[in-house]
Amino acid sequence: xxxxxxxxxxxxxxxxxxxxxxxxxxxxxxxxxxxxxxxxxxxxxxxxxxxxxxxxxxxxxxxxxxxxxxxxxxxxxxxxxxxxxxxxxxxxxxxxxxxxxxxxxxxxxxxxxxxxxxxxxxxxxxxxxxxxxxxxxxxxxxxxxxxxxxxxxxxxxxxxxxxxxxxxxxxxxxxxxxxxxxxxxxxxxxxxxxxxxxxxxxxxxxxxxxxxxxxxxxxxxxxxxxxxxxxxxxxxxxxxxxxxxxxxxxxxxxxxxxxxxxxxxxxxxxxxxxxxxxxxxxxxxxxxxxxxxxxxxxxxxxxxxxxxxxxxxxxxxxxxxxxxxxxxxxxxxxxxxxxxxxxxxxxxxxxxxxxxxxxxxxxxxxxxxxxxxxxxxxxxxxxxxxxxxxxxxxxxxxxxxxxxxxxxxxxxxxxxxxxxxxxxxxxxxxxxxxxxxxxxxxxxxxxxxxxxxxxxxxxxxxxxxxxxxxxxxxxxxxxxxxxxxxxxxxxxxxxxxxxxxxxxxxxxxxxxxxxxxxxxxxxxxxxxxxxxxxxxxxxxxxxxxxxxxxxxxxxxxxxxxxxxxxxxxxxxxxxxxxxxxxxxxxxxxxxxxxxxxxxxxxxxxxxxxxxxxxxxxxxxxxxxxxxxxxxxxxxxxxxxxxxxxxxxxxxxxxxxxxxxxxxxxxxxxxxxxxxxxxxxxxxxxxxxxxxxxxxxxxxxxxxxxxxxxxxxxxxxxxxxxxxxxxxxxxxxxxxxxxxxxxxxxxxxxxxxxxxxxxxxxxxxxxxxxxxxxxxxxxxxxxxxxxxxxxxxxxxxxxxxxxxxxxxxxxxxxxxxxxxxxxxxxxxxxxxxxxxxxxxxxxxxxxxxxxxxxxxx
RNA sequence: GCCGCCGUAGCUCAGUGGUAGAGCGCAUCCUUGGUAAGGCUGAGGUCGGCAGUUCAAUCCUGCCCGGCGGCGCCA
Numbered sequence: 001x002x003x004x005x006x007x008x009x010x011x012x013x014x015x016x017x018x019x020x021x022x023x024x025x026x027x028x029x030x031x032x033x034x035x036x037x038x039x040x041x042x043x044x045x046x047x048x049x050x051x052x053x054x055x056x057x058x059x060x061x062x063x064x065x066x067x068x069x070x071x072x073x074x075x076x077x078x079x080x081x082x083x084x085x086x087x088x089x090x091x092x093x094x095x096x097x098x099x100x101x102x103x104x105x106x107x108x109x110x111x112x113x114x115x116x117x118x119x120x121x122x123x124x125x126x127x128x129x130x131x132x133x134x135x136x137x138x139x140x141x142x143x144x145x146x147x148x149x150x151x152x153x154x155x156x157x158x159x160x161x162x163x164x165x166x167x168x169x170x171x172x173x174x175x176x177x178x179x180x181x182x183x184x185x186x187x188x189x190x191x192x193x194x195x196x197x198x199x200x201x202x203x204x205x206x207x208x209x210x211x212x213x214x215x216x217x218x219x220x221x222x223x224x225x226x227x228x229x230x231x232x233x234x235x236x237x238x239x240x241x242x243x244x245x246x247x248x249x250x251x252x253x254x255x256x257x258x259x260x261x262x263x264x265x266x267x268x269x270x271x272x273x274x275x276x277x278x279x280x281x282x283x284x285x286x287x288x289x290x291x292x293x294x295x296x297x298x299x300x301x302x303x304x305x306x307x308x309x310x311x312x313x314x315x316x317x318x319x320x321x322x323x324x325x326x327x328x329x330x331x332x333x334x335x336x337x338x339x340x341x342x343x344x345x346x347x348x349x350x351x352x353x354x355x356x357x358x359x360x361x362x363x364x365x366x367x368x369x370x371x372x373x374x375x376x377x378x379x380x381x382x383x384x385x386x387x388x389x390x391x392x393x394x395x396x397x398x399x400x401x402x403x404x405x406x407x408x409x410x411x412x413x414x415x416x417x418x419x420x421x422x423x424x425x426x427x428x429x430x431x432x433x434x435x436x437x438x439x440x441x442x443x444x445x446x447x448x449x450x451x452x453x454x455x456x457x458x459x460x461x462x463x464x465x466x467x468x469x470x471x472x473x474x475x476x477x478x479x480x481x482x483x484x485x486x487x488x489x490x491x492x493x494x495x496x497x498x499x500x501x502x503x504x505x506x507x508x509x510x511x512x513x514x515x516x517x518x519x520x521x522x523x524x525x526x527x528x529x530x531x532x533x534x535x536x537x538x539x540x541x542x543x544x545x546x547x548x549x550x551x552x553x554x555x556x557x558x559x560x561x562x563x564x565x566x567x568x569x570x571x572x573x574x575x576x577x578x579x580x581x582x583x584x585x586x587x588x589x590x591x592x593x594x595x596x597x598x599x600x601x602x603x604x605x606x607x608x609x610x611x612x613x614x615x616x617x618x619x620x621x622x623x624x625x626x627x628x629x630x631x632x633x634x635x636x637x638x639x640x641x642x643x644x645x646x647x648x649x650x651x652x653x654x655x656x657x658x659x660x661x662x663x664x665x666x667x668x669x670x671x672x673x674x675x676x677x678x679x680x681x682x683x684x685x686x687x688x689x690x691x692x693x694x695x696x697x698x699x700x701x702x703x704x705x706x707x708x709x710x711x712x713x714x715x716x717x718x719x720x721x722x723x724x725x726x727x728x729x730x731x732x733x734x735x736x737x738x739x740x741x742x743x744x745x746x747x748x749x750x751x752x753x754x755x756x757x758x759x760x761x762x763x764x765x766x767x768x769x770x771x772x773x774x775x776x777x778x779x780x781x782x783x784x785x786x787x788x789x790x791x792x793x794x795x796x797x798x799x800x801x802x803x804x805x806x807x808x809x810x811x812x813x814x815x816x817x818x819x820x821x822x823x824x825x826x827x828x829x830x831x832x833x834x835x836x837x838x839x840x841x842x843x844x845x846x847x848x849x850x851x852x853x854x855x856x
Numbered sequence: 857g858c859c860g861c862c863g864u865a866g867c868u869c870a871g872u873g874g875u876a877g878a879g880c881g882c883a884u885c886c887u888u889g890g891u892a893a894g895g896c897u898g899a900g901g902u903c904g905g906c907a908g909u910u911c912a913a914u915c916c917u918g919c920c921c922g923g924c925g926g927c928g929c930c931a
Contacts (some may be wrong), residue, residue: 042931044931169929299927504930627931662868844874
């Protein structure tokens, strides 16, 4: 029969799967369910190898679980709203809906070509009214429950384009199109009350043993529950409060009440009511506050900006040292959203405070003494001391460790009536308003007499207009009078639609529930959701470790409280794959260039990249996460066109553990392709002539059972690279047994090989299965079992070390006791010869591992 | 700046408290009835740096250097 030709075999088997409707998932209480899900893609229009890696992993899990007898749900859909469609519209005049629809069509066919075991009948796209209409219904339920509300939030404002920008669109503090200096501006925004679930979300992490530790740590840090102190500093009599609100003093929050004696200033955020009040009375303060607002809204931008301060002239009293006056500053590094929007600064023990104190010549008083340091000479200069130690220079706190000092300071403040211990979260409510036209419209109506009126359920979905007009700056929805102007559902007077749309993270916070019955006339089919949820294995990029996963966990709990879901955690198993990175290439003009357009030469270790078309030298940039915007994507089709889809699937899962980032290179893909050919050759060479059993059959059986066990465990543990390595070994072992083992034994081995390779190279596996004379699809075949008796090893080779260096080895029965190994080693003539008369001081035996002789 | 991760052969990456490995590339040879190829053999490593723990550290701990991801409007 000759070589295996993927070009012929692969389309054939994909058609066979479609014909058999092999991957349809049906509600079936009689079978154990398994829900395998990969994070649904944004339809950028082109699949890259990062996608391929993601979906190949999920597919291995889905096919493996099917073979193990589960009723598997493995759906696919599109995260179809978002900024790129709007950018395409503004740049090239393409309609976002058409652009998105075309991209989905292109990516769907690319995904289908990967041969994924997906139930395509459940496909959904978040930009379809059938999806976002149900989302609007969910939003209204949250609104009713008080979990959705409006408040002021900060946005990046581009004063030239008169528009709100995404953080991504702010580059070095300037708008990416206009180049104007961006400022933070307050806008009325819809928020979801995720903070109401802060404790639950934090404590729920403990019930997710199927999540990577690092993701749980990141979420824990993100929620950032801290126990600290809110305390109020009384205004000094000589500087009375400038506003009635401050007559009771200035409240701050701190997580370090132990360092109160080291306080040398107070600082309020530029957005603090005090700063705003002072700005009203002083042009200079107003100018300063304005200056602080330059730049974007992101925490990174705020924290890395140069520290700016303004001394208000106000003074407050220190709670423990009545004679001490502390100045009150306005400082740009204080965040209004966190704590009280005001802090006390202790420069010796906080780097930000120290930077600020140095710049404005404020006192630096150390109050925590590191262990072993001399209180007479310990000073803090350029670097704040944040480690452990004992309190000094701190009155009644002297001698206490940090935790004891915190408790003591809090109880003293409480007894003085100046404040109380408090729990504060870093987590803030989730701002979901977007001033963008390509998103889910927020289903409310603003009426001048009735206020905010929810759109009645019977009027849902609130559809986006058929055409969006991008000819003006700002939000096309706000310009579309015909769309915007409606009658108030309550009083019937003229009213206006909300023109904000929902953050696309809302779309992705419940799609996994919609997949359980994507055509239901209710947002969520409670019965289907109860059967299929939670997702047993969720696979996606580690870049979603915090936001998407936290939002989805939050919405799941909110919907549980609405009795729409019966679970509190949506994803019991989570696997975060590493990112696939690739070098970036840029022309001198700054334009990004795709890898396929570039040729790399290497001269004496120096790599030079040139454009294939013109020979122009292009700049080689650092490897970064593949993204369409930087054009550093590589298409899986580049491999599949040459070697077939199975080789591409196998290759993207080879070599590297799935959770690691990998720098993309296609060198080595030939290895995957050769494996497939070698595997096929074994099946192709299978002769049906009966043969007597051979004494070597047992050896091949042992190899087979060990391989099946190892591969099964590797897949269960998400070590796909190890599983593939074992498949390489297994196929080599079968080949080596060709002349020794009988045909019967080799048939058994090959039957196992076909089934263990099927999750990785499903097309080839079908071809091999048919070659063995099987008439059903391997997609329906059960996973091979292994016999524990054939798996055990009865002998071990232990390395023998003398003084930590390997000097020989010894063969012992598996499980041999330390005493027995010691006796055998000491009796071994080769070992004793190497001792050269040294006296043995100690013998260390690690059973089944190693022996070390300590000798002198 | 803060949080999380990574650093092993020319390249891309496995791995383990004890013997340093694979694929590709490179060199050499064999086969030509597995041939739009296949196979043998080989060279190549201060396991990022320094210190500590240990009988023993590439692995554990700490510090340093370099890179990546996230930091609430990219998805």
